[in-house]
Amino acid sequence: MGNQLKKQLLPRHVQMMALGGAIGTGIFQGSSETISAAGPGVIISYLAAGGLLFIVMSALAEMGMAIPGVDLRGFIHRAFGYRTSFVVGWLYFFLWIIVMALEIVAAGTFLHYWFSNVPVWALSLFSALFVIFINLFSVRLYGEIEFWLTGIKVVTLVVFILLSAALILGLIPVADPPSASNLTAHGGFIPLGWMGVISSLLIVIFSYGGTELVGLSITEMKDADHTLPKVMQGVIYRICLFYALPILLITMLVPWDQVGSQASPFVQVLSAVGLKGVAHVMNFIMLTAVISAANSGMYATSRMIYSLARGGEAPALFTRTSQTGVPVFGLMISGVGLLLGAFAAFIAKDSVFQYLMGIPGLTVLLIWILICLAQLKLRPTYDGQLKYRVAFFPYLTRLTVLILLVIFGFILADPKNLINNAVYLSVVAVLTLASLFIRPKTASQTVRS
Numbered sequence: 001m002g003n004q005l006k007k008q009l010l011p012r013h014v015q016m017m018a019l020g021g022a023i024g025t026g027i028f029q030g031s032s033e034t035i036s037a038a039g040p041g042v043i044i045s046y047l048a049a050g051g052l053l054f055i056v057m058s059a060l061a062e063m064g065m066a067i068p069g070v071d072l073r074g075f076i077h078r079a080f081g082y083r084t085s086f087v088v089g090w091l092y093f094f095l096w097i098i099v100m101a102l103e104i105v106a107a108g109t110f111l112h113y114w115f116s117n118v119p120v121w122a123l124s125l126f127s128a129l130f131v132i133f134i135n136l137f138s139v140r141l142y143g144e145i146e147f148w149l150t151g152i153k154v155v156t157l158v159v160f161i162l163l164s165a166a167l168i169l170g171l172i173p174v175a176d177p178p179s180a181s182n183l184t185a186h187g188g189f190i191p192l193g194w195m196g197v198i199s200s201l202l203i204v205i206f207s208y209g210g211t212e213l214v215g216l217s218i219t220e221m222k223d224a225d226h227t228l229p230k231v232m233q234g235v236i237y238r239i240c241l242f243y244a245l246p247i248l249l250i251t252m253l254v255p256w257d258q259v260g261s262q263a264s265p266f267v268q269v270l271s272a273v274g275l276k277g278v279a280h281v282m283n284f285i286m287l288t289a290v291i292s293a294a295n296s297g298m299y300a301t302s303r304m305i306y307s308l309a310r311g312g313e314a315p316a317l318f319t320r321t322s323q324t325g326v327p328v329f330g331l332m333i334s335g336v337g338l339l340l341g342a343f344a345a346f347i348a349k350d351s352v353f354q355y356l357m358g359i360p361g362l363t364v365l366l367i368w369i370l371i372c373l374a375q376l377k378l379r380p381t382y383d384g385q386l387k388y389r390v391a392f393f394p395y396l397t398r399l400t401v402l403i404l405l406v407i408f409g410f411i412l413a414d415p416k417n418l419i420n421n422a423v424y425l426s427v428v429a430v431l432t433l434a435s436l437f438i439r440p441k442t443a444s445q446t447v448r449s
Contacts (some may be wrong), residue, residue, distance in 0.1 A: 013143030014217050014231050016150040017296060023153050023242055023289075025209065030258045031247060034207075038200035040183045040251040041190035043244060045201040050240040052206050054233075055400040057366045058390045059375035060215050061232040066382040072215030072371070073307040078381075079374035083435040086313045088363075088370060090431050095363045097334070101341030102295035103290040104128045108346075110287040113279075124342055127291065132335040135298045138324040142299060149292040156285050157242045160266055164249040168292050178253040186255045202361075202407060207243070209364035210293070211235060212371065213300050214310070228390040292336075301334035302327050311439065362424050365408050372401045 034042045041270060063075045070078070073092075077085035108124030115123060134145055166172045183189055190197060214232065219226070250259070267282055306327040309318035320329045375390065376397055390397055412421050 010088070013140075013147055013212055014221055015234055016147040016278070017143065017213060017217060017299070019150050019154065019235060019238055019242070023150065023157070023239070025155070025244055025261050027246065029118050033250060034200045034203050035247070035256050035259045037192070037203065039187065039189070039191040039196050039256040040203075040248075041192075042200045043248050043251070044190075045204045046244040046247055047240065049201060049204040049208055050236065050244065052205070052400055052403060053211060053239065053366070054236045054395050055390065056371050057211065057214070057232045057236055059228045059372050059397060060212065061374055062386070062388050062390050063371075063378060064215075065388045066227045066386060067378070071217075071307050072212065072367075073304065073311065075215070075374045075378065076370050077311055079377040080370070082311065082313060082439075083432070084312065084370070086308070086435040086438065087428060087431040088367065089304055089308045089313060091363045092367065093301050093308075093337075093360065094427070095360045096297040096300045096304075097337040097341045099292045099360055100131075100301070100338045101345040103294040103297070104131070104338065104342045105345045106290045107287060107294065110283055110290065111274070113283050119353040121346055123301070124346065125339075127202065128335075128342055131291065131298050132331070132338070133292045135331055136326065136328075139299075139326065142295070146292065146295055146299075149288055149295065152285065152288045153292065154238075154242065156266075157246055161245055161249060164246075164253055168252055180252045182252050182255050186257050190258070198410070202411060204243075205368075205407065206361045206364060208239060209360065210296060211239065212364075213296060214369055215371070216297075217303075278290060298331070298334055298338065301337065302330040305333060306331040359424055359427060362408070362411060362421075364406055365411070369401055369404045369408070372397050372404070376401075391409060 034045065038045060060072070060075075063070070067075070067078070073085050073089045076088055104124050104127050105120075108122075109118040109128035111123040111127065112118070112120050135142055163172070165173065168178055170177060177222055179185075214235065221231075266285075305314055305318050306321075308314035309330070310318055318327060318333070320327070322328050376394055379393065398412050411417055
């Protein structure tokens with residue numbers, strides 16, 4: 001047993017980890033929700049959210065280069081002190097526990113499609129144990145598995161893009177060929193007005209959530225000083241490509257006001273080209289997506305609680321690592337949280353558990369805001385020459401903070417979110433109160449490997 005993580009993650013691992021956290025059911029299943037909210041103009045929301053994400057990730061890269069060996073929680077700790085990092089760290093832990101629980105229950109339902117004689121709860125339990133098992137070994141193995149899981153999703157999106165383009169260009173003959181005129185033929189490009197675009201922007205940002213997971217992997221990344229900026233920028237381009245382009249093609253393939261009433265656009269395209277067994281193909285892809293998301297969540301929770309423990313904001317027991325550098329006790333508590341969360345989601349998904357869903361969305365926004373604010377505050381404290389910097393500092397960073405705060409305010413002011421917001425603010429209040437009584441037990445305020 002030790003208390004140090006190992007630098008075994010390669011750049012390709014980190015890129016796929018970030019993509020895996022963001023590219024999931026939101027694009028394969030949730031695209032109809034964003035399109036229904038804004039029509040074809042939803043593409044503006046995806047590009048705008050991509051722009052915000054670019055600044056957030058650039059700020060994270062700049063801090064990672066200027067302050068080596070410090071992770072996401074460590075940056076927030078340095079900028080705002082232990083109370084803020086305590087609250088945000090535990091919020092992030094709960095965020096991924098909730099997301100993992102839902103993904104694991106979904107995995108059980110997808111497996112049930114093939115194994116109908118086995119109860120969904122048993123298949124969900126098997127999925128949870130599989131995810132925990134993957135994370136028990138070295139971080140390099142985790143990174144390798146996540147690389148291939150995310151690779152399946154990326155290949156699916158590439159195939160979808162190529163087939164969609166072929167259908168639109170008439171290269172594949174079908175009875176009712178789609179047309180690019182669908183972009184404007186049903187009420188215009190922005191049929192629901194700019195408020196529809198703004199409403200969809202909230203959903204899109206939540207879909208992009210998980211990309212900031214890179215901030216927890218910095219202390220396990222090989223040669224982070226040289227590869228971090230390239231990794232960050234590569235992630236941004238790929239997320240925008242694999243979200244914005246498929247959504248644009250979907251709105252060409254299907255009239256936007258019919259998307260919600262028909263099968264998944266992905267199913268429609270695969271069916272149109274005569275692919276047999278399309279239901280099995282999509283079920284496999286969705287299973288891969290949810291397992292990948294749960295796998296990322298297990299990594300995020302175990303590393304966050306390790307980081308909190310290193311800063312004295314969680315029991316020191318969670319700093320213990322195996323010979324391969326895995327924070328085993330952090331993984332254990334994360335596994336227990338996953339199993340309890342999955343049980344709660346399974347029996348109370350449509351009642352108590354849905355009230356917790358405000359925690360993931362609002363916490364993603366809060367994390368993005370704090371990353372930008374931390375960069376603004378820490379920039380004057382850097383030692384030496386900056387190897388990477390956010391462009392047009394501080395104006396772009398400040399503008400990003402302002403926009404994210406406005407979106408945050410929209411969510412809090414929406415009467416439809418009253419119960420979710422009340423639950424979220426209550427959790428924040430409890431954590432804030434706890435931070436008044438819990439003092440860091442170590443002199444170090446950062447996470448160093």
